Structures are given as C-alpha cells and as structure tokens.
Amino acid sequence: MQGLPIRSLTGLAAIALLVLTGCGTQTRPAPQGTSAAGADRTIRAQHVMQLTKVHPETGMTLLEGPTFDADGKLLVVDVTAPAGEPKLLRVDLRRKTSRQVHTDDRGAYTSAQFSPHDGRVYLTDFSHGDIVSLAPDGSDVRTFFSGEVDGARMNPDDLAFDRDGNLYISDSRGMSEGAATGRVVRIDRDGGGAVVLADGMAAPNGISFDSEYRGLWVSELVENRVSYLLLDGKGRAASRHTGIRVNGGVAQTDSIAVDADGNLYQALHGRPAMAVYDRNGRRLATVEVPARAAEGLRSATNVAIVPGGTRAYMTVSGPDGGFLYSFEALAEGVRQSNGG
Incomplete structure (x- = not known):
C-alpha cells in the first residue's frame, strides 16, 4: 500500500479517518515490449481491464494484493x-469480468494471500490492526489475529508466508508521522x-x-529503501541491512514481489510503475504503463506473476480508477510473486 495522509486514506491503506502493499545464469530474451537489452530497460505494460471507479464515499479507489487462486482466477x-x-x-x-468475494462495514484491506498451511x-486490515x-469462496470469515504485539497494535500492510504457513507482516505503525517506529x-x-x-x-x-526462504526483503516507504532481514532458520532475525536504495524521485516504495530467479519487483507509489532489481541490487528494468494512461494514474501497488509462467498482472490506481495491466516478467512466478 501507499503513503497518503491518514486523514484522506493513507496509501498504505487507511480509509477516511483511518477507516479509513538466485538470478539465473542463462541468458533470457528481453520480454516483449521492452527496449534494447541492457540494464534498466523499459518494459511496457499493456492494459487488461478496469476493475473499479473512484468511490464517492472515500474519494478514491486503491487496488492491492493481487493473488491467483487454485483455478487461475485473480x-x-x-x-x-x-x-x-x-x-x-x-x-x-x-472473460475480463469480476465479482465480489467479500465485503463488510469495517475493514481496510491492504493485501491478500493464500496460506500454504490451510489454503x-x-x-491484512490496516486501519484496525x-x-x-x-474460505476461498468468501465464506467462513474469521478473525485470525487481533490485539497488541509487544504492547502496540499493528497497522499491518503486507504479509508473506513461510513454507510452513507462519505469517511475516510489515507493520507500518508510525507511517503518518514519518516516524521510524514500524x-x-x-x-x-x-x-x-x-x-x-x-x-x-x-x-x-x-x-x-x-x-x-533464507531471508525477507522489506521495503521502507518513508526512506525509499529495501532492507534485507536474514533469518536464522528458526523464524527469528539474525541480521538486517539496507539491500537496495530506490531512486524513486516523487515516488515511494510500495509492495514487493520476487520471481523464481530471485529478482525483486518493487512497486512505486506516486508513479504507475515498478522497478525491477536482481538479488544483488542491480536495477534490471522499469515497468511502465503507456504515457497517455499514466496521466490519470498515481500508483502501481503490487504484482502477481502466474505461477509457473511469466505473465504478470499489476494493480494500478488513480483518479481514472483501478486497473489491471500486464507484462512479461523476467522469470517465472512462484509463491513470493503471488500475493502479499
């Protein structure tokens, strides 16, 4: 999610009033729609469909958390x-159609992902913690976790599952003040x-x-950096360092996806684009929507890559509404590029 003022629905997802996100050794051909081969080439995303319009009640729409289900639906x-x-x-x-799976009168949901443990x-409900x-069909709604963690409620933004189904959550508390308390x-x-x-x-x-699954990539929106959190094999942190500094200009770091080769797809809030890096921090490409469409869009929040394939679907939003754009990823989709 993203960084708008909390009183208007922070980009990291607060709805009004806080009710308101191993590089392969074989040479790959440049994905269709890219510029000449080389570092930081441009990948042109293609319009797929419009999903939402700006809601009069909240003054915006913000798509996030794309994830494929077992039937290939997004x-x-x-x-x-x-x-x-x-x-x-x-x-x-x-068919380029969509239908409601869930609604309620409370949640401001900023990410979605299927658990490998229970399916x-x-x-994540950002505003309530x-x-x-x-269930996959939208039934049997349960509160999995609520309350404080180490004396403070969360503002959970994105999540990742390990192989056993344990959850790892980015807690964006302090975001509205720009404080480093996340x-x-x-x-x-x-x-x-x-x-x-x-x-x-x-x-x-x-x-x-x-x-x-050795460590976690975590983007820090206020600092435009991606930190790497090395784990100890028992679900605890062994070390942490800055892995990538993102030159975003007016844009800030939003959600992250990782493909089968270990490449990072860093979504950008403030610009309808994504920056792609290899695991060593080298910028490989920039995914952009067509210039004319970009005039009415503000953010590319996240991406899901088809599991076992390279077709990627990016959620993009702005005054013109909420859209899906597609492009060819640099490597195949895996769990780390399917939700969160």
Missing part, C-alpha cells in the same frame, strides 16, 4: 472500498506466538521472502 483487494462495495474481488482474466485467504481469514512481526500459523523480528523501521510496506 483475487484483488480494494483498500478504500466503502461498506457494501466489493473489498475482495475475483477476476476472470479470460484459506488471509487479509487485524488479520482476517476466509516493525516486522511474525505470527505462528495457529495465530499465537506473535513476536517482533525487527523494529525502528520507516513505514515498512512490501515484504517477501527471497527465492531460497
């Missing part, structure tokens, strides 16, 4: 959808054992495991 959250409007949608990409969809789960929180797959793995972070937003 689930997407609309962070700023008011009560009664679809807050979780299922998209049929072939349920997990949503809760983690909600539901955290990375781990919660056991049964909802217990909530612990802080890292603190003192500047509005952590995107979070994703690397391709080997």
Whole structure:
C-alpha cells in the first residue's frame, strides 16, 4: 500500500479517518515490449481491464494484493472500498469480468494471500490492526489475529508466508508521522506466538521472502529503501541491512514481489510503475504503463506473476480508477510473486 495522509486514506491503506502493499545464469530474451537489452530497460505494460471507479464515499479507489487462486482466477483487494462495495474481488482474466468475494462495514484491506498451511485467504486490515481469514469462496470469515504485539497494535500492510504457513507482516505503525517506529512481526500459523523480528523501521510496506526462504526483503516507504532481514532458520532475525536504495524521485516504495530467479519487483507509489532489481541490487528494468494512461494514474501497488509462467498482472490506481495491466516478467512466478 501507499503513503497518503491518514486523514484522506493513507496509501498504505487507511480509509477516511483511518477507516479509513538466485538470478539465473542463462541468458533470457528481453520480454516483449521492452527496449534494447541492457540494464534498466523499459518494459511496457499493456492494459487488461478496469476493475473499479473512484468511490464517492472515500474519494478514491486503491487496488492491492493481487493473488491467483487454485483455478487461475485473480483475487484483488480494494483498500478504500466503502461498506457494501466489493473489498475482495475475483477476476476472470479470460472473460475480463469480476465479482465480489467479500465485503463488510469495517475493514481496510491492504493485501491478500493464500496460506500454504490451510489454503484459506488471509487479509491484512490496516486501519484496525487485524488479520482476517476466509474460505476461498468468501465464506467462513474469521478473525485470525487481533490485539497488541509487544504492547502496540499493528497497522499491518503486507504479509508473506513461510513454507510452513507462519505469517511475516510489515507493520507500518508510525507511517503518518514519518516516524521510524514500524516493525516486522511474525505470527505462528495457529495465530499465537506473535513476536517482533525487527523494529525502528520507516513505514515498512512490501515484504517477501527471497527465492531460497533464507531471508525477507522489506521495503521502507518513508526512506525509499529495501532492507534485507536474514533469518536464522528458526523464524527469528539474525541480521538486517539496507539491500537496495530506490531512486524513486516523487515516488515511494510500495509492495514487493520476487520471481523464481530471485529478482525483486518493487512497486512505486506516486508513479504507475515498478522497478525491477536482481538479488544483488542491480536495477534490471522499469515497468511502465503507456504515457497517455499514466496521466490519470498515481500508483502501481503490487504484482502477481502466474505461477509457473511469466505473465504478470499489476494493480494500478488513480483518479481514472483501478486497473489491471500486464507484462512479461523476467522469470517465472512462484509463491513470493503471488500475493502479499
């Protein structure tokens, strides 16, 4: 999610009033629609469909958290959808249609992802600090986690699952003040054992495991950097350092996805584009929407790459509404590039 003033729905997802995100050794051909080969080439994304319009009640729409279900349908959250409007949608990409999966009168959901443990969809409620789960069809809604972690409620933005189904959450508390009080929180797959793995972070937003599950990439929106949190193999932090400094200009670091080669897709709030890096921090490409369309768009919040394929679907939003754009990723999609 993103960084708008909290009183108007922060980009990291607060709805009005806070009710308101191993590089391969083989040479790959440049994805279709790219410029000449070389570092930081441009990948042109293609319009797929419009999903939402600006909501009069909240003054905006903000798509986030794209993730594929077992049937190949794409689930997407609309962070700023008011009560009664679809807050979780299922998209049929072939037919270019969508339908409501879930709505309520409370949540401001900033990410969605399927658990490898129980197959349920997990949503982060940024404004209330809760983690909600539901069956893939939208039924059986449960509050998975609510309450304080180490004495403070979360503003959970994005999440990542380890192989066993334990949750790793970017907690963007302090984001509206620009204070470095954000955290990375781990919660056991049964909802217990909530612990802080890292603190003192500047509005952590995107979070994703690397391709080997050795550590976590975490984007810090206020500082435009991506930190790397090395884990000890037991779900605890061993070390932390700045892995990538993002030259975003007017844009800030939003959500993160990681493909099978370990490349990072860093979404940008403030510009409808994504920056792509290899695991060593080298900028490989910039994904952009067509210039004319970009005039009415403000952010590319996240991306999902088809599992086992290279077609990527990017959520893009702005005054013109909420859209899906597609492009060819640099490598195949895996769990780390499918939700969160």
